[in-house]
Amino acid sequence: MSQPAVENRYRVIALLDDAYATRVNNLNRSIALAQEALTTSRDIDDKELQGKCLSQLSLFNMIKGEYELSISMAEEALEYFKELNDEKGIADVKYNIAGIYYKTDNFHLGLVNLIDCLTTYRKYKDHHNEARVQKSLGTIYEYFGDLKNAIKSYEAAIDAARKAGDTNLESNAYNPLSGIYLKQNKIKEAQEVIDRAILMKEDTKDIRGLAFALYGRAKVFTAAGEFNSAEQDFIKALEIHNEMGEKLGTAMAYRKLGALYIQMGELAKAKTTLLKALDVSNEYNIAMTMFEANYHLSQVYALENNPAEALKYLEQYIKQKEAVINAQTLQVIENYEFIARMESIEKETQLQKERAEIIEKKNLAEQSSRVRQEFLSTMSHEIRTPLNAVITISSLLKGSPDDEEKQLLSSLRFAASNLLRIINDILDFTKLDSGKASLELRAVNFPLLLENIRNTYDGLAREKGLPLSLNIGATVSKFYELDETKLSQILGNLISNAIKFTEAGSVEVNVDKIGEKGAFDKLRFRIIDTGVGIPQHLIGELFNSFSQLQSITTRKQGGSGLGLAIVKKLAQLHESTVTVNSLEGQGSVFNFDINMKKAAVVLETPERDLTRLKDMTVLLAEDNMVNAMVAVKLLSNWGITTDHAKNGLEVVEMAKQKVYDFILMDIHMPEMNGYDATKSIRQDGNPNKETPVFALTADITADQQEQYHGYFDRFLKKPIERDNLYDALVKS
Numbered sequence: 001m002s003q004p005a006v007e008n009r010y011r012v013i014a015l016l017d018d019a020y021a022t023r024v025n026n027l028n029r030s031i032a033l034a035q036e037a038l039t040t041s042r043d044i045d046d047k048e049l050q051g052k053c054l055s056q057l058s059l060f061n062m063i064k065g066e067y068e069l070s071i072s073m074a075e076e077a078l079e080y081f082k083e084l085n086d087e088k089g090i091a092d093v094k095y096n097i098a099g100i101y102y103k104t105d106n107f108h109l110g111l112v113n114l115i116d117c118l119t120t121y122r123k124y125k126d127h128h129n130e131a132r133v134q135k136s137l138g139t140i141y142e143y144f145g146d147l148k149n150a151i152k153s154y155e156a157a158i159d160a161a162r163k164a165g166d167t168n169l170e171s172n173a174y175n176p177l178s179g180i181y182l183k184q185n186k187i188k189e190a191q192e193v194i195d196r197a198i199l200m201k202e203d204t205k206d207i208r209g210l211a212f213a214l215y216g217r218a219k220v221f222t223a224a225g226e227f228n229s230a231e232q233d234f235i236k237a238l239e240i241h242n243e244m245g246e247k248l249g250t251a252m253a254y255r256k257l258g259a260l261y262i263q264m265g266e267l268a269k270a271k272t273t274l275l276k277a278l279d280v281s282n283e284y285n286i287a288m289t290m291f292e293a294n295y296h297l298s299q300v301y302a303l304e305n306n307p308a309e310a311l312k313y314l315e316q317y318i319k320q321k322e323a324v325i326n327a328q329t330l331q332v333i334e335n336y337e338f339i340a341r342m343e344s345i346e347k348e349t350q351l352q353k354e355r356a357e358i359i360e361k362k363n364l365a366e367q368s369s370r371v372r373q374e375f376l377s378t379m380s381h382e383i384r385t386p387l388n389a390v391i392t393i394s395s396l397l398k399g400s401p402d403d404e405e406k407q408l409l410s411s412l413r414f415a416a417s418n419l420l421r422i423i424n425d426i427l428d429f430t431k432l433d434s435g436k437a438s439l440e441l442r443a444v445n446f447p448l449l450l451e452n453i454r455n456t457y458d459g460l461a462r463e464k465g466l467p468l469s470l471n472i473g474a475t476v477s478k479f480y481e482l483d484e485t486k487l488s489q490i491l492g493n494l495i496s497n498a499i500k501f502t503e504a505g506s507v508e509v510n511v512d513k514i515g516e517k518g519a520f521d522k523l524r525f526r527i528i529d530t531g532v533g534i535p536q537h538l539i540g541e542l543f544n545s546f547s548q549l550q551s552i553t554t555r556k557q558g559g560s561g562l563g564l565a566i567v568k569k570l571a572q573l574h575e576s577t578v579t580v581n582s583l584e585g586q587g588s589v590f591n592f593d594i595n596m597k598k599a600a601v602v603l604e605t606p607e608r609d610l611t612r613l614k615d616m617t618v619l620l621a622e623d624n625m626v627n628a629m630v631a632v633k634l635l636s637n638w639g640i641t642t643d644h645a646k647n648g649l650e651v652v653e654m655a656k657q658k659v660y661d662f663i664l665m666d667i668h669m670p671e672m673n674g675y676d677a678t679k680s681i682r683q684d685g686n687p688n689k690e691t692p693v694f695a696l697t698a699d700i701t702a703d704q705q706e707q708y709h710g711y712f713d714r715f716l717k718k719p720i721e722r723d724n725l726y727d728a729l730v731k732s
Contacts, residue, residue, distance in 0.1 A: 005044045012037045012049045016056055023060060024168065024206035027244050031060045051080035051089050058096040063208075065247025065284040067100045091120035095133060102140050103248050104285045111140055127164035131157045135173045143288065147180055154180070168209055171200035175216040182223050190220050208249075211240035215253050222256075227264050234260065251280040251289040259296050262303070271300050291320035439483040439573060443599035446480045447472055453488055454509060457495045466499060466507055473512035477521060480596040486570050487594075491525065493567045494578075494590050498529035505530025505587065520595045533584040542580060543568040612730055614639030616661040619688075621651035621677065622696075623669045627718070631664070631696075634722065640729075648672025655681045655688045662729055663688060665712070667697040678711040692732035696720070 019033035034056045041049035054077035061070040074093045081089030094113045102110030114137050121130040138153035154177045161169035174197035181190035194216045201210040218233035234257040241249040254277030261270035274297050281290035294317040301310035454470040461468035491509065498507045508528040515522035534542065543564045564578075571578045574594045582588035618635055620642050622628040632642045643660070645651035649671040655663065663681070667674035678693050680686070693711065698718040714728050 005046075008040050008044050009046060009049065012041050012046070012053070015040070016052060019056055019060075023063070024204070024208050025244075027060060027064060027208065027246075031057065031064075034060060047080045048084055048086070048089075051077045051084070051086070051093075054080070055089065055092045055096065058093065059099075062096050062099050062103075064245040065286075067104060067284065070096060070100055087120050088124060088126070091117045091129070095129065095136075098136065102136065102143075102288075104287055107140055107143065111137070114140070127160040128166055128169065131160035131164060131166065131169040131173070134160060135169070135176070138173070138176055142176060142180065147183065151177070151180060167200050168204050168206050171197040171204075171206075171213065172209060174200075175212050178216045179219060182219060187220065187223050190223070191217075194220055207240060208244045208246060211237040211244070211246065211249055211253075214240075215249065215256065218260075219256065222260055222263070227260060230260055231257070231264075247280060247284045248286055248288070251277050251284070251286045251293075254280065255289045255293050255296065258293070262296060262299055267300050267303055271297065274300065287320070291317045294320065439486065441481045441483055441597075443479055444482050444484050445478060446476065446482070446596075447478060449484050449488070450491075450509070450511060453491050453495070456492065457499060460496065461499050461507060464499065464503065466502055466505065468495070468499070469506065469508050471508065471510045473510075475513040476511055476523065477513075477598050479599040479601060480521070481599045482596055486573065490567050490570050490592070491527070493564065494527040497564070498527050498531065498588070498590075502529045502531035502587070514593065517595075519597050521598060522593055522595050524591065524593050527590045528587065529589075530587040533586055534580065534582040534588055535584055536582075539580050539582065543578070610638055610726075613726070616640050616729075617658075618642045619645065619651060619654055619658075619660045619663045621645045621648065621663070621665045621669060621674060623647055623666060631720065634720065634725075638726065648674065648677040651677050652680045655686060655691075659687045660691055662732060663691055663693045664696045665693055667695055675711070682711050694725075694728055694732075696725075 015033050015037035019030040019037065022033065023030040034053055038050065038053035038057065041053050054073045058070045058074040058077060061067075061073065074096050078090065078093045080086075081093060095117045098110045098113035098117065100110075101107070101113065114133050118130065118133045118137070120126075121133060134153045134157035138150045138157065141147075141153060142150035154173045157173035158170050158177075161167075161173065174193045178190040178194040178197070181187075181193065194213065197213040198210065198217060201213050214233045214237040218230040218237065221227070221230035221233060234253050238250065238253045238257070240246075241253060254273055258270045258274035258277055261267070261273060274293050277289055277293040278297070280286065281293060294313045298310045298313035298317060301307075301313065450470055450472060454468060458468050495507065495509060506529075508526075510524075510526040510528065512524050512526075513521050514524045567578055571592050574592075576592045576594050578590055578592045580588060580590055616639070618640050620628060620631055620635075622631060622644065623646055625646075628644050628646075632644065635642050643654060643658075645654050648669045651663070651665070651669075652672065663678075665674040665678055669677070672680075674695060674697070678695075681688050681691075681693065683689070692713045695712045695715045696718065697715070713732060716725055716728060
């Protein structure tokens with residue numbers, strides 16, 4: 001294809017896009033643009049584009065009521081699309097033809113064509129056009145009094161429109177849905193739905209659609225007895241329809257306005273208005289309003305005590321209705337049965353396919369889950385057990401007076417904590433990836449939490465000579481309900497990454513309120529650095545599991561490659577998404593927004609009274625002697641006397657001899673594991689049957705054994721978190 005032909009092709013596509021977008025407020029301009037596109041596509045002899053142009057022109061002329069021209073263009077377009085075997089193109093044309101059929105006098109053919117369209121659009125997951133078809137199907141069902149299928153179609157239209165992200169299409173379905181609520185005498189529901197539609201139309205500047213929404217609201221006002229408001233809306237809708245050349249809307253509005261005038265007792269206005277409705281309906285063969293206008297005119301003449309004219313219009317009403325309805329009723333009913341059969345077969349086929357897929361996935365998932373569970377259980381226990389000793393011992397020895405020893409202990413704690421962080425990254429990601437994580441919300445002093453997070457990473461920043469600043473917007477509240485652990489993980493990963501990849505400059509953490517709705521504030525978090533930056537083509541890889549971008553990673557930066565993958569999962573848990581803006585050599589900005597519920601004032605937690613556990617007794621089950629020594633030392637600092645059992649059988653025997661205040665139970669032990677040992681202690685006759693038992697384990701999967709949950713008061717993890725252990729014992 002030559003360069004001019006390529007350029008003209010792009011020009012045609014642009015003209016068609018513009019024409020379709022403009023249809024909502026300037027139909028004549030849409031027709032002019034599509035006509036220009038058709039001329040150009042004929043010049044370059046592009047059949048596909050000619051078909052698209054003709055299909056659009058058919059749609060626009062169908063909307064204007066130029067039905068013969070619309071059909072002519074549709075048939076020509078259909079020839080092109082059939083030659084090209086373009087299923088989507090054929091469906092688009094059939095939609096236009098269906099619109100003409102059901103708006104005039106052939107509901108059956110309208111229904112058949114719409115069902116064909118729906119099958120194609122579903123096949124290609126074209127939610128935009130699926131919404132249009134479902135709305136039209138609802139109109140036909142409603143006209144035949146099948147409100148159940150009408151509601152089903154309108155709701156399906158709303159669902160498809162939301163999937164397509166098209167507010168206009170969504171609001172289009174609200175209009176007739178409001179009308180059905182009126183038929184069910186649900187005036188309040190009808191009002192809510194139509195008000196929503198009007199707001200959407202005003203927001204999207206869909207002038208043509210606004211006219212139909214005003215028409216819908218006028219019907220609600222009529223039902224509520226607010227006749228003056230109803231009249232104003234009908235007249236405004238008529239003005240827009242006349243300006244836009246919308247014939248169906250014009251006929252509908254005239255007919256309803258005429259009916260309103262009958263209710264208001266203004267028979268002269270009613271007669272004039274209904275005759276206009278009849279003129280438009282007859283000229284454009286709009287059966288949907290034609291016989292209804294005749295019926296209302298018969299009412300007017302009856303009220304004027306003119307039985308001859310009343311009878312004439314009543315006979316016209318009966319004749320026209322029978323001609324349209326009776327001739328098609330059997331065909332429509334047959335088509336309903338066809339639709340039902342088609343849907344039943346389609347559902348059964350899909351269900352069988354889904355069953356097979358589910359069984360296969362279930363088997364694979366169960367096998368994979370077992371392998372992963374066993375691996376995680378073993379790995380976490382084997383690695384975290386010695387880490388427990390290293391971290392706890394270094395913590396207990398932190399009071400050493402020797403400066404050199406202090407430095408060595410500090411290095412030891414840092415190395416152990418860094419190793420623990422990498423292990424926890426892997427374990428956290430696995431839990432998030434399996435969907436087993438959830439938010440645990442509680443009221444938190446938000447600025448204090450942010451300051452603590454900043455302080456945690458300030459030393460790391462200062463080691464590199466970087467200022468780490470925290471800026472909290474003036475409108476951010478002091479107290480929110482949040483999961484401080486998970487929010488700390490998100491910010492911690494992003495801040496440590498920013499420091500890691502920044503050699504000079506600064507790192508900033510900014511938190512601002514960008515919105516408010518009821519009790520919720522929308523907060524935006526921004527982590528800004530002046531680091532090496534990220535190449536644009538690599539940004540998409542950042543949040544992948546185990547991803548470390550080689551172009552920006554050095555050996556000294558290290559890590560598990562899971563930090564940002566965890567950030568992504570945690571953000572999704574908060575119904576948020578992390579976005580990245582970055583320039584190589586200049587730095588990066590990571591953003592995410594979270595809706596947080598404002599909380600009442602959080603009372604400050606008093607300092608722990610470390611004498612509250614004095615003179616209490618603990619039975620400790622621990623097969624690792626180093627960890628046992630560490631635990632005994634820690635517990636003795638709180639004044640607790642400890643008896644030590646080296647395996648599961650031993651702890652069961654010792655529990656029979658003496659009543660303890662608490663039992664700390666390891667899970668992985670020789671002779672008998674902690675699950676079975678605890679189950680045995682909980683049996684009748686054991687003096688420690690009611691004694692609080694805490695699982696103290698390096699296996700992070702231990703709490704997932706649901707069949708044992710009733711035996712333990714709480715699951716605590718190794719390395720021992722001293723505050724958590726202390727609080728658990730005090731509160732038991």
